[in-house]
Amino acid sequence: MATIKDIASKSGVSVGSISRYLNGIHLKKENEEKIKQAIKELHYIPNQTAKxxxxxxxxxxxxxxxxxxxxxxxxLIAALEQLFDHAGYFLLLTSHRNNEKTFEFKLAKLIERSVDALIILKAETKWTSFQKVGQLPLPVVSVEASLPDKKVPEIMSADMMASQKVVTKILQKRNKPAFLIPTESDYVLQQRLAGINAACKSMGVTLTPDQVIYVNYGTTEAYEAVAGLNKKGFDSIFVTNYTNAIQVVQGVRDCGKKVGTDIAVAGFGYSHLLQNMKLPVTLIKQPVEKVAEKVAETVLKLLDHQKVEKQVFIKDKIFWQKELQDE
Structure with a gap:
């Protein structure tokens, strides 16, 4: 197995300079190129444990x-892996599966493995163990979840703003809108609901009970709700997640109605999937790539003991269908 001395002999660069290069310190471009070439030819693998x-x-x-x-x-994971690979970091990945005890157990296991920093995605604000992450002796970044004490940086999609913008347009252009809301509640959903409420308040609209339909995630209740909404004359449906959007589109079609023209459908989802299926849905897409970039930037700054923003909202992208666009 090749050593640093072998690289020095091959490249003509001193052992000390090679050591500095391997530890992330920039050298003269000419020397860096010599070292890279020697590493490639010798198939050198750094001793990560010693480092x-x-x-x-x-x-x-x-x-x-x-x-x-x-x-x-x-x-998000795919984008983060690429970003941290480039920065020389390896990802240790696990999931809490929306369970507080699992979250607490997995959090402890990651800390036991001496990770340099933690990224936590969509934890529940009410969990005691999540509320205490600001006390951990390492950098922590929360994604798509907020803590009252704001002790850790938070990176989030601006779902409330996007939701308010689309719902406002629905209230302006359609006569009888309905809203399909999951029975589950997390920070992301709360932000989307806040956007609906803000739009209604700004337009002076009070929703009636028959306009708000609660559906269970992972069921066909969204699809089944469409038939009843159609009979009552609803001309638009706003959904808060991608799964319900697909069900609603199918439900509208099975009622013999045209999506968009007869019943406008809008909500959150994944643009390339819906666009590939040629579904005429006004779509709100979370900015996954930009969120990943900001998360990686924040973590690397924290590791370098730099100051970072405590709370960042990144704008969602809205793909408008003509039924809700301004003329």
């Missing part, structure tokens, strides 16, 4: 997500 002991760092980032099968989470 970690010397620098008192594991060069690993712990990520505790809600669910692995969640589309947003999987996209």
């Amino acid at each position: 970690s002991l010397k620098m008192n760092k594991s060069f690993s980032i712990g990520i505790l997500v809600d669910n692995m099968d969640n589309f947003y989470s999987s996209q």
Whole structure:
């Protein structure tokens, strides 16, 4: 196995300079190129354990997500992995599955593995163990969840703003809108509901009980609700997640109505999936890539003992369908 001395002999660069380069210190471009070429030719593999002991760092980032099968989470993880690979960090990934005891257990396991920083995605604000993460002796960043004490940086999609904007347009352009709301409640959903309420307040609209339909996630209740809404003459439906959007579109079609023209459908989802299916839905897409970039930037700054913003909202992108666009 090649050593630093072998690289020095091959490249003509001193052992000390090579050591500094391997520890992330920039050298003259000419020397860096010589070292890179020697490493490539010798198939050199750094001793990460020795490096970690010397620098008192594991060069690993712990990520505790809600669910692995969640589309947003999987996209965020993929983006973060690429960003941290480039920065020389390895990701340790696990999920809390929206369970407080699981969250507490997995959090402890990541800390036991001496991660240099933690990224926590969509934890419940009410969980005691989540409320205490600001007391941990390492950098922590919360994604899509907020803590009252604001002791850790928070990076979030601006779902409330986007929700308010789309619902305002629905109230302006359609006569009888309905809203399908999941029975589950987390910080993200609360922000989307806050946007609905803000839009109604600004337009002087009070929703009636038959306009708000509560549906269970993972069931076909959203699809089943459409038939009843159609009979009552509703001309638009706002949904708060992608799964319900798909069900509503199918429900509208099965009622013999045209999506968009007869019944406008709007809500949160994943643009490329809906667009590939050619579904005429006004879509709010969370800015996954930009969130990942901000999370990585924040973590790396914290590791470098730099100041960071305590709370960042990143704008969602809205894909408008013509039924809700301004003429």
